[in-house]
Structures are given as structure tokens and as C-alpha cells.
Amino acid sequence: MSDVLLKAENLEVAFGGVKAADGVNLTLNKGEFVAIIGPNGSGKTTFLNLCTGYIRPVSGHVWLGDKEITRMAPRQIARRGIARAFQIPQLFTDHTVVENVMLAIASREGIWQALRPLDRREYRAEALELLELLNLRDHAETIAGTLPEGLRKLADVTVAMALRPQLLLLDEPTSGVSALERFPLMDTLMKAMKARGVTALFVEHDMEIVENYADRVVVWNAGTVMAEGAPAEVMKDPRVLENVVGVA
Amino acid sequence: MKRSALVTAAALLILALAPLALPFLQFVLTIAIAKGFAALGVALLLRAGLISLGHAMFYAIGAYAAAFMATTLGITDFALLIIGSTAISAFFGVLFGLFLVRYRAIFFAMLNLAVSMVIYALASKLYGITGGTDGLRVAVPTVFGMTLEKSSFDGLLYYTAIVLVALLGYLVHRYLKSPLGHALSAVHSNEVRLEYLGVSAWSTLLTAYGISAALAGVGGAIAALSIGHVLPEFAFWTESGHLVLTAVLGGIAGIAGPFLGSVFLEIVHTVAVGYAAEAWNMIVGIALLVVIFFLPRGLFGLFERLVGRKSTDGEPTL
Amino acid sequence: MLQTLIPLAVDALANAALIFFVAVGLTLVFSVLRILNVAHGSFYSIGAYVAASVGLWIVGAGLPDWLTFPALFLSAAVVAAILGPLLEKTLVSWTYGKSEAVQVLVTFALFLILEDLQRIVFGVQSVYQDTPMAMLGISEIGGIVYLNYQLLLIGFAAALLIALRIFITRSRTGRLLAAVVADREVSEALGIDTKRMFMIAFTLGVFLAALGGALATPTTGVSPGLGADTMVLAFAVAAIGGLGQVEGAAIASVIVAAAKVLAIYFAPSLDAVAPYLVMLAVLLVKPYGLFGSGSTRKI
Numbered sequence: 001m002s003d004v005l006l007k008a009e010n011l012e013v014a015f016g017g018v019k020a021a022d023g024v025n026l027t028l029n030k031g032e033f034v035a036i037i038g039p040n041g042s043g044k045t046t047f048l049n050l051c052t053g054y055i056r057p058v059s060g061h062v063w064l065g066d067k068e069i070t071r072m073a074p075r076q077i078a079r080r081g082i083a084r085a086f087q088i089p090q091l092f093t094d095h096t097v098v099e100n101v102m103l104a105i106a107s108r109e110g111i112w113q114a115l116r117p118l119d120r121r122e123y124r125a126e127a128l129e130l131l132e133l134l135n136l137r138d139h140a141e142t143i144a145g146t147l148p149e150g151l152r153k154l155a156d157v158t159v160a161m162a163l164r165p166q167l168l169l170l171d172e173p174t175s176g177v178s179a180l181e182r183f184p185l186m187d188t189l190m191k192a193m194k195a196r197g198v199t200a201l202f203v204e205h206d207m208e209i210v211e212n213y214a215d216r217v218v219v220w221n222a223g224t225v226m227a228e229g230a231p232a233e234v235m236k237d238p239r240v241l242e243n244v245v246g247v248a
Numbered sequence: 249m250k251r252s253a254l255v256t257a258a259a260l261l262i263l264a265l266a267p268l269a270l271p272f273l274q275f276v277l278t279i280a281i282a283k284g285f286a287a288l289g290v291a292l293l294l295r296a297g298l299i300s301l302g303h304a305m306f307y308a309i310g311a312y313a314a315a316f317m318a319t320t321l322g323i324t325d326f327a328l329l330i331i332g333s334t335a336i337s338a339f340f341g342v343l344f345g346l347f348l349v350r351y352r353a354i355f356f357a358m359l360n361l362a363v364s365m366v367i368y369a370l371a372s373k374l375y376g377i378t379g380g381t382d383g384l385r386v387a388v389p390t391v392f393g394m395t396l397e398k399s400s401f402d403g404l405l406y407y408t409a410i411v412l413v414a415l416l417g418y419l420v421h422r423y424l425k426s427p428l429g430h431a432l433s434a435v436h437s438n439e440v441r442l443e444y445l446g447v448s449a450w451s452t453l454l455t456a457y458g459i460s461a462a463l464a465g466v467g468g469a470i471a472a473l474s475i476g477h478v479l480p481e482f483a484f485w486t487e488s489g490h491l492v493l494t495a496v497l498g499g500i501a502g503i504a505g506p507f508l509g510s511v512f513l514e515i516v517h518t519v520a521v522g523y524a525a526e527a528w529n530m531i532v533g534i535a536l537l538v539v540i541f542f543l544p545r546g547l548f549g550l551f552e553r554l555v556g557r558k559s560t561d562g563e564p565t566l
Numbered sequence: 567m568l569q570t571l572i573p574l575a576v577d578a579l580a581n582a583a584l585i586f587f588v589a590v591g592l593t594l595v596f597s598v599l600r601i602l603n604v605a606h607g608s609f610y611s612i613g614a615y616v617a618a619s620v621g622l623w624i625v626g627a628g629l630p631d632w633l634t635f636p637a638l639f640l641s642a643a644v645v646a647a648i649l650g651p652l653l654e655k656t657l658v659s660w661t662y663g664k665s666e667a668v669q670v671l672v673t674f675a676l677f678l679i680l681e682d683l684q685r686i687v688f689g690v691q692s693v694y695q696d697t698p699m700a701m702l703g704i705s706e707i708g709g710i711v712y713l714n715y716q717l718l719l720i721g722f723a724a725a726l727l728i729a730l731r732i733f734i735t736r737s738r739t740g741r742l743l744a745a746v747v748a749d750r751e752v753s754e755a756l757g758i759d760t761k762r763m764f765m766i767a768f769t770l771g772v773f774l775a776a777l778g779g780a781l782a783t784p785t786t787g788v789s790p791g792l793g794a795d796t797m798v799l800a801f802a803v804a805a806i807g808g809l810g811q812v813e814g815a816a817i818a819s820v821i822v823a824a825a826k827v828l829a830i831y832f833a834p835s836l837d838a839v840a841p842y843l844v845m846l847a848v849l850l851v852k853p854y855g856l857f858g859s860g861s862t863r864k865i
Contacts, residue, residue: 104445119425159445354666355854485797530683537675
């Protein structure tokens, strides 16, 4: 029991008649690196939204460890240890990269400090260390809004990791990144997450990435889990080939 | 850091000495500081991308609180009056804020305007409490038990106001540099990310709203004691518009901007009354357009450029 | 009972008619341009000043009194034709795509400039010209006396509401406007000249406000401060109805006017507070107005 980090049970939610989650059951163990694949509109991002409280399910439950987090607000779930990186990076665009990370650290430590500076030695040291780990050290003083797309995605992950989450949800970490940069980007992410002992769930379209980096694959179709298992096995499943990979 | 502290000290010294050279400036500058406090409150909210078209209500609440305490409750000590008025403004700020900070953009502006117009209308109609359209007179307060002549009290009030600028300005400066202050501008740039960091945008904004109301309240109390008379017009929506204008004219990036904008406007006003009283609003309107078009960081930004300090990109503009 | 109620109702409706003209202009400009025009009330007072001055000139020049009627409409049209395109092309269009704070401030600057321009051009004395109302006189139906001009105002407002509805749903320009309101980006992609639509909507807004002001002149004097007072009232009505809602503005005008008239009758000290109390009460329950909706956040 102690190995289970996230457990979703019979999650259901519908948008205007379309079931975006139709009885989703999923378990994630500590230390795993799990990929979600599936056609567009199959409910992958919806699942991330359900886990983080952005959407509330009609029925079903979500547990983080042995605590139920169903129907909590995003900020409550964030405080309990689920962090998220977005498909479109969500940064404080007027702040520098290091300020973004320090603000995440301050949020974790308690934002209610009205008279002590954000930019203090221990926060800065921690932020720079994390930026080093994600190869962003050189961009620490850059205004986040002016970073190029690929680096913005990394910065987004850095901010999420600064929360020291138990679980990190990544929504298409390599989308919008050029083919050449994808593998180096994933290498960087994997190195950072392994170093910090973060369990991760990531939505991905690129099968090569999935095969190379995921311990386990969960295949989504029409709002529910169609198959799951090790990448090599799942890729042999004819239903998966037909519905997801697009090979008849 | 050292340098800006030096410049600030120099500016405060000039403020302190100005009335010695030109005595008529004392009243003008007292009012400028009073409105500067209110404009600073507005500027805080502008950092979060929220434009309040009703903030004059807290200036009015501060002023009326001082008048009410002095006339009805018999509190005559000036320190108590200022502290009490500030606390009352802060209380109403938090009370209204509970509801108002749920909204953004134009709805925030509109709801603030709505509340302020209720305050304005009540101030002009509740004769028994507010004196109606005649307003309330405020007698010269006592200072730690001493009774002063109006002129000596005015001098004391002026220097108290300058001390308050330094003191409260420093506290607000610390607040803006703190995690909570950074969270405030983060609401503007990315509220979604802020919530995903586990920070409640609502309580971040409520704190800022309470502080901004308190600042406006200090200003209102100073104005009430200086003018000796409070009027419903303090809360009229055009006054709120002027506060936003003052903040933007001066610059919302730092503490000095709103005060700079306020001092500039009051002095120009005093001069213009003699020459172009009819066109005063037009002059201000055109000045505002010039600032919006050409000086996104306000007069303070212009000042910094002239002094040669490098511009900091991360600071909030509109 | 009816003897008191009916005149009250007529009074309220005539009041509502005048408020509706301004508020519907404000709401229209907001829905097409997505700008809250703080200077909107000034167009009302400018319309009023111009109409009253023209009326005084007509009477003074010895022209036939009936000319003061078309003069009301003509004044509003002239104000709109001059100020609408001019301001939209210069100041207002500059704020498109800028933050709300900038838009509010630019229009507030415009408000300040227009206020002083009016003082300089029309002076600070109250201007009063009631020939149209005096000419129409009164009528007595069933023992109740009506001001015919008030009945006319109610009729105008009702006609305007219907005309606007037909304009938006039937006419080509109206449909294009509705398309811009529904989705600006798609409209642009489809080749709709959105810049032209913005100018048309803004000018129409100015016209409606100026017409409201012009039609109000026979019932009341025009003096400085009218623009600022009208602005908040129009604001209250637009907010109650829901920003961007034409029918909402009509219903809200009636509600606000009714509240005001009832207050005058039952609690005279609250007449000025009434519209804002109604606004606050409505917004507490429905923050985006009776018929409006707030934009939703999206990831």
C-alpha cells in the first residue's frame, strides 16, 4: 500500500454530453515515470485537470497517498504535493526566471511573509541550484516572458519542481520543441526528476519519446484507460495500434 | 539601494524645507501628500492589474471617520484621530474587499465604482451622521493634551505627514519586495500559475486591498485635519479617477511615483488656478494622455532616466 | 390610488427613456469595442448643450417654434458625426488591445478634456430651452393630467429599442456588428472590416448619448457636472442590465427609474442613493448583471 502514490477511481466528468472521463481507474506508484498517450480529445489533459482540481469530477475519487483529494481546489492540491507543468508554459512573465523559482519556493515555505524580502540568500541559493540542475543557470536573470519557447518549458518545469512535489504532472513536455531538441530536453528533465526523487506522469504524443523514457504507458481512448503496461508490450496491442498509433 | 535611499532622503528634505521658502506651499503639499497616500493605494492594486474606479471612497471614509470621531465621539487627540481613521478605512477595505476582489478587469473597476457611489450618496443624504451636502467641520485637534493654534497645528500636521510618508512608504516598500508583494504582481501576469503554486489569489488581493484602503484612509484623515472640513465630493467617482490618474502620472513602479505625481499635480494646480482655472481639467487630461502615450513608467520613470539609473524591465507598467 | 400611481409610472418611464438612450449607447460601445468609455456621459451633456443652444437660437431668430423638434435630432446627429469618427480614429483606436487600465485612463482623460471644453464653449450658467415641451402641452385622460412630451419620450425609447433590435438582426451592418461582438478574431479572418465596425459602433454610441441629452433639454436645464452625473447613472444601468445587453439596458433603465421615483415618493432623502443601491443589490447577487456573463478563464 505504501508504494501507491496516486490512485484514481471511477472518475467521471462530461462536457456538454461528451464524456471526457468515463470511469477512469489508474494507479501510480512512487518513483514511476508514466506516460499517457491517446488520440486528441480522448481526455488526457482532462485527467490532469481532474488530478489538480481544475475540474471537479461528477463522480469518483482521487487519492494522493492515503489522503483523498477529490474536489479540492488547485491550490490545496498543490500544497499537498502535486505540481504541474503546462503544455503552454505558465510563468510570471514580468518576473525574472530566478524570481519565478523563488516565488515557488516562497509559496512552499509560506507566502504570508509581508516584510521579509523574497530575494534572500537561502531562496536564491536553492533556486539557482535547481536552475543549474535544469540547465537554466545562465538564464536566471532573464525576464521569463522573453525566454524562447523551449527554455520557457524548462522554466515552467523548474517552477513546478521548486514546490518539491511528490508527483509532477507534465502536459506534453516536448510539444512546441524542435525535433532536434526533444531528446536533450527529456534527458534534462529525467536527470532532474531522478535527482529529486519525483514521480511523474506525462502526456506525450511522440512515440519515440514514450518508448525511450517511460517505465509504463497508459493508453487513453474516449475518456477511459484502454490499455496499460510496459511500452514495448503496449505497442504490440492491435487495438492500440489501430486507435492511437494510427496503424491498421 | 544606497543611492535610492539617498535620493529619497533628499526628496523628503526638500519637502520639509519647501514651506520655509514659500509658506503657501505648506497647505498645498499637505494635501498633495494626503492624496499621494490614496494614489499609492491605487498603485498597489494597479500592480495586480486591477483598476479601482472607486478608491476615493476610502479617502472619504478616512476623512469622515476623523471628522466623526472628533465631533461625535469627542476624540480630540490628533494621533488617535489619524490612527483611528486609518483603522476604520482598513476595516471597510477588508469588508468590501471580501466581495470585490473576486472580480477582475472591467468588472472590478465597475463594482468599485458602484460601492463608492453608494458611499457618496449616503454621505450626501444622511444628514444626521454626515451633515449631508454641507459635510462636517473638524475642529483643530489637540496634540498629546495640548491645544494649539490652527497655524501651529498645520505645521505639526505637515511634518507628521512627511514622517508618515517615510514610515509607511518604507513598510509598503518592504511589503512589495516580500513574497506576498511579488505574489500581488504575479496575480496580474499569471493567476493560474499562482493558484498552482498553492497561493490563493483571493487572499493575496484581499491583503493588498486592505492595505490600499488603509493608505487611502491615512490620506483622508490628513486631508480632513488640514482642511478642517469634509465633504461628500471626496468620494465622487471623478475623485477616484483623479487618484488613478495621479498614480499613473507619477508612475506605479515604486513608492515615490504616486507622491511625485500628487505633488506635481497640486503645485501645477495651484499655479494654473491663477492663469487658466477654466482649463485646469483639460491640462490634466492632456498631461495624462502624454504620460500614457510617451512615458509608460510615469514621471518617476522619467526622473530615473534623467538621473541615469538603468531601467528595470521587471517592474510593473500598465 | 390610480390617480397617484399612473403619473408616477409615467414619470418613471419618461425618466427611464432618457437613461436608456445613454446606457444603451454605453453598452453597445462596450460590446463591440470591449472598451468601457468613461467619457460617454460627456456626449450626453454635449448633446444637451448643443440642442439647447440651437433651440434658443431658433426661438431668438424668430424661426417657427416647431423647428425645435427636428433641431433636437439634428443636434445629436451633428455631435455624433463630428465627435464620433474623430475621437474613434485618434484616441480610442489607440487603446485597442491595451489593458483595461489604459483604456479607462485614456477615456477618463478624454472626459476631463471634454468637461472643460464645455465650460469654455457653453459657459457655466445653466442653459434651459423648453419650447418643445411647452408646445406639446398637456392632455387629460380620465382625470389624470399627462405631459405630452413625457409620453413622446416613452414612445421614442420604445421605438429605439425595436429599431435597434431590427438593425442588429436584419440589416447588413447590424449583422456584421453582431458578428464582431460574437467573435472578433473569426470576424477579422472572414474579411469583415472590423476597424470600420468599431467606428460605426462608437459613432452610434455617441449619437445615442447625444440624443438622450438633446431630448432631455426640454425637461431640465443643462449645467456643468451633468456629464459626470449621467456617466455614473448610465454605468449603473449598463451594469444592472449586464454590459453589452441591449434589452438588459432597457429593463435596467426602467428598474433604476422606478427605484428613483419610488424613493422620491416614499423616502425623499434616498432618491440619489436609490439607483446605486439597486445596482449594488443586483451586482451582489449577479455580479455580471441581470443578463450578462463574465468571461471564463481558460488554460
